[in-house]
Amino acid sequence: MTAPISSAYAAHAPVVLAFSPVAFAALLAVVGAVVGSFVALVSVRLPAGRPIVLARSACPGCGAVLGPIELVPLLSFAVQRGRCRRCGTAIGWRDPAVEVAAAVIGAVTALAVADPRLAVAVAVLGWALLLLALLDAEHFWLPSSVTLPLVAAGLGVTAWLAPDDLPGHVIGAAAGYLSLAGVAAAYQMIRGRAGLGGGDAKLFAASGAWLGWAALPIVLLAAALSGLVVALLLWRRGITATTRLPFGVFLAVATWIVALAGPG
Template sequence: MPLPAVTAVLLGLAGLIIGSFLAAVSVRLPREEDVVAGRSRCMSCRQPLKPWQMVPVFSWLILRGRCGQCGAGISGRYILIELAAGGVGVWGALNGQSWLMIGATALLGWQLLLIAIIDAENFWLPDVLTMPLIGTGLIASGLLAGGLPWNQIVGAVAGFGLLWLLAWLYRRVRGREGLGGGDPILFGATGAWVGWTGLPSVLLWASVVGLSLVLARLLLRHSVRGADRMPFGTFLAIGAWLTWLYGPLGL
């Protein structure tokens, strides 16, 4: 295979392009707009963007974060998502010794990035994103294992069943929803990637991230209440990514 530096550059550039698509999907999907055929438009004047205005990162910098037609400001979230996706590509290139492992890592990272963004901004885990994550996880795990990935198959079933049971118990005891309907599916999808042995680590990482967010809000003197909504899917996505990269804690 090519030198790691060459692979990292190529996947990093591919990540910037994919990140531009992910940024568009993260806006269109919650609005139920066409995520494939719909043309990219300015959110203010609704004018279609020209090809040179859609070059990842560089167009935003050249235009200084403003629309080329009406001059309205363009959110910095777009360039941040593109850079994050580019970083995932580089990370994937440096994290594997084979094309298969590199591709699997990058694919997982890009899927988790989109899921994390949408849940963080909308408190929503759409099935159209979480269900395919199960399929890609089982396929990637099977190819890497060279056979049926029993660890991941059990992980998918156990992950979904565990959070579904916790959500059911919480609803029975407290009389209200404690977890969104997409969380069990996402946790099951996580198990399809990291296996049942990685599920405790995913939950631990997710809990650490969630507690860190609560602590940060307290340090900034923001109020924290038990009824506050938290994007648990985002925390699970971070936990899944770290567990995939570094393996189950303690093993």
């Protein structure tokens, strides 16, 4: 990855944690579980056009508004054994799975990234990518309301932690968008149907904003190869050349993994 972990960033004095890396990982895991609860909520309400912040969470079975204790990530699910304590409706494993994934993102980032400032930034990147992966996997949708702020955040983090690298990240954002937008336009012209959505190009722009232009080929190659592997695994289930695959999921995973990889 070229930045925010880069030669310019590495030249800055590292921030030393006041507590152990394990404690920091535990902290980011707890924060991640809380963020994961919000990610699960947004991934359901955003596609439905429902209010995200103002509307209270409620049981899908009886409609009862959930109290604070019932909203504690993972713990409330375990205590209630996956059911509403009023009507007994099954809550399902989706939300706890998202909370666990976000907790893992937080913990892994804290252990993989030495500087705590950068670790927090990369964890936030991972949580945003988790939301985008969910939306694309379930709705084939990468909303501009998430991808464009992620582009701005990548440039902002770079300007903060590695300002000398900012031009390369601006180029990366532009190159990421233009490259996939060009592929989508060419595919549409040749095949007469859409092959990539506009959201994929904006997500790739976010990859360039966070990682720099030099990391884009690595991200794209990793995403393409992982998508190909998944397509081959699903081949026996009857997928065809026209079957849609959520390429944004693979882009999101590849972007976060490259962000964790650090310099080099």
